[in-house]
Amino acid sequence: MTAPLLSIQDLSVAFGASTVVRNVSFDIAPGETLALVGESGSGKSVTALSVLKLLPPTATLSGSIRFDGAELVGAPEATLRQVRGNRVGMIFQEPMSSLNPVHTIGKQIGEVLAVHQGLRRNAARSRTLELLDAVGIPDPASRLDDYPHQLSGGQRQRVMIAMALANDPKLLIADEPTTALDVTVQAQILELLKSLQRQNGMAMLFITHDLSIVRRIADRVCVMTGGEIVEKGAVETIFSAPRHDYTRHLLAAAPRGTPLVPKKDAPAIVAADDLKVWFPIRRGFFRRTVGHIRAVDGVDLTVRKGETLGVVGESGSGKSSLGYALLRLIPSQGRIVVLGNEVQSRSWRALRPLRRHMQIVFQDPFGSLSPRLSVGEIVEEGLGVHFPRLSRPERAEKVAAALREVGLDPATASRYPHEFSGGQRQRIAIARALVLEPDFLVLDEPTSALDVSIQAQVIDLLRAVQERRQLSYMFISHDLRVIRALAHRLIVMRHGKVVEQGLAADIFAAPQEDYTRQLLAAALDLVPPDAVNTDRLPNAPGTV
Template sequence: MLPLLSVRDLTIRFGAFEAAKKVSFDIAPGETLALVGESGSGKSVTALSILKLLPPSATLEGTIALDGQNLVSASATQLRGVRGNEVGMIFQEPMSSLNPVHTVGKQIGEILETHQGMRQTAARKRTLELLAEVGIPDPERRVDDYPHQLSGGQRQRVMIAMALANNPKLLIADEPTTALDVTVQAQILALLKKLQRQHGMAMLFITHDLTIVRKIADRVSVMTQGEVVESGPTADIFANPKHAYTQKLLAASPRGAPVLPKSASPVLVETKDLKVWFPIKRGLLRRTVGHIRAVDGVDIAIHKGETLGVVGESGSGKSSLGYALLRLIPSDGKIVILGQDIAGRSGRAMRPMRKHMQIVFQDPFGSLSPRMSVGEIVEEGLKVHMPRLNVAEREAKVVAVLNEVGLDPKAANRYPHEFSGGQRQRIAIARALVLEPDFLVLDEPTSALDISIQAQVIDLLRDVQRRRDLTYLFISHDLRVVKALAHSVVVMRNGRIVEAGPAAAIFARPRDPYTRQLMAAAFDIETTTDGLFPAEETD
């Protein structure tokens, strides 16, 4: 069978920099090829080059043949006929790709009117059909919603509807599930496979998550530093990877067991009936008409030197729980840390406690000041909480903690934008550790990282916990990461704990249906009332 898309010796340059080097691959009609690699490997720039969506500074060499037509040399008019009609594209972040000032119905309808010449009434009818096809509930009502009124999974479904509006022969999906919860991710993957069968599309699926590749791809091409280093059927690549980089990727999943805690450790952190309710205000006088119950009567206890994993989907209350424990947002109920009830303390009274309790945020780039050097960022807390230290003593502490997290102290004069994502997260961890805290809240600290960097950060957190006897509250929707780090787990849904207990017991035999659903989505398994079993192959 002749390939639908054939890429040969594709080289992409930005000035003297080669983002892709002699990349070659084929995609047959109805086939899914996964383009796999870490950030900066050249995956996305290769995909964008197919439709020539790169900036004017980019130069292309080689051929990109779609049904025999070379797109590299295609005119602007020819490309307009290909974009959306022959090739559809789903981008990584739907909120950035959808227009916030237009309804989703108008945005889908605009594609139909522009490319197929439909009248407005016919376009709206077809839009409703597309929304129903991609699983948007009650499409007649949601068609007039704006993007911000939809959940992350629903916004991605809208993006899929837009990509499928003109029945393309090839669908390019650029990290379409990276920002989604594990259950929503599973739903989107199942939807893409279903639609692919129905429409007979070929698919180029770009990802750094090898777990997804197993589920969706027929063949895999592995990229690093702009080059394809290995290609083949998915089963062969996973069973017998030949290139060292592929072997490294496959071995990079979070592994290992939590640090063995000391026996008879006291309870360090405890809450009783903790509540975080956000008022809903309406009307001219902004009267409170209700509350969003982000955390609704939660009891937890974390022993010194242990990790409590808090899991659940977006909106379940995980982050609100962590922020409430550190008194970063208002709450009701009892909060005891280091034997002290801090629930009713004022900001001034909380200040002596701050050095004992620190946080590492999800997005290291957003939480690090771009105007401060790494040394200044790490040192800042010492100036506030340890004012008696002189300059030399502060510098010594900064050097020691940078070494501890695996960063070269010589880089202390550099700025956050000069570091990779994994290195920036190490800086954020160093900033928290330099104060020698007893308790650390880790709010999705690995979700924005490549899988190999993710594994490195987990190993670092385990090593630090072992050396310092630290206590963690680890917030995540990635159960594979939680399994590698947590001693106990609480599962949250709609602000409440639906299941809690030792991590080993919950992973082996979850009891609540919601927990079982999370496990099935995360580990690609089916559940029965007797426990968890590997999923059987289905046609």
């Protein structure tokens, strides 16, 4: 039998008195892909970071980590430097945080080549262009001087892959490399990784909480919870006959259920006619407008009472801009009607009475919750503006009721956002919106970075609140599983325009447009095979 490239035996990791990884053991053979699966806090990333000893100095490791026959636990720093980024590459979870915002992508990849291979400027530039071309960056020569913020999410992830592969590693560690990416981009990244793996013959340790990805890319799976591996085996075995209760819990945790159907005579809560959001492109010393980015270009829509309108499309399609425009958070043109009131021409002061009726839940709850306010203060803040006559006890009771409605203990109102998990922070953001008793709620990718089990809980929560209050939702997402579980009607957007709209069930069963088919084909586990004809797709990502 072939000797394992990476062998981890009885690995434990502790931070002070807290042990976060316990007796973890697994092997990875050359050319093999092993997926490490579990929810946030299960110890996946800590295990992976232990391989390269990228943990904080307070971490204590015990056990054995052997790479290519050499022991890494207790190895001198000089040995680890020869392994890091050279023989073992790593793709981190969030490329925007991992890439240096003040250096161009050409300089950052060139730095990797200079440190590990000693390449000079011209040689490093030539190799950088080869790497960017290999990972599918179009016209790489024109992107060398771009900064990370000038690239899309998928392009930034491709740059991270190029950096990880710059020195032809034997092992690639990919830590949640497709989190929060569109389904089409996700499929392209997975196909890219598999293709590069075949070309270079490297092994891969793939970390994720999404089991649908595991089925596409991995040979074997280790399931982690509470810092321990509770089940391991071949992918098909784990999916077809899981033995551990936690594995069965993960497999059953995908968003389920059917959307609520509004009453036939339900009135329109929000409507828009020929809505446009154009951002000016300015050039030259005098910053003259030379063109426009048409983020939203002539969209018509109606959301009825008790209805969920799903909005799907790739990054840059105009989904979020559409939601912000309806709430008058960004300038737009066209007609917007909220609860029978035309709002486009209203001043900010005149619009204030309608503000409480239309609220938003943002994608990143940690970024949208003030770290300086307690949870109670965050939820209560809007009451002071929209319900100024309420007494302090009355406001406190409303806050407690909102927290209870989203499944949080009112006793936690004195705590701060950093003391809560990602799923709990999203519940706080929902409570902040619900406390104002809105009629219309824009949900902008509220589940994109959450574990699948937490996703399912949030979807169940939103459906239950909608049923009790007859709320209307605009649910913006790239995750078609979530959309299918919650949306009654669907809008598919591309380049600012609506390419298809109608009942969600009809579109999932028989999409009419090629672009819609492409989105569905990128999530093959969502639809029956006969519902998607991949042969007709333009630039289809292919089967992963």
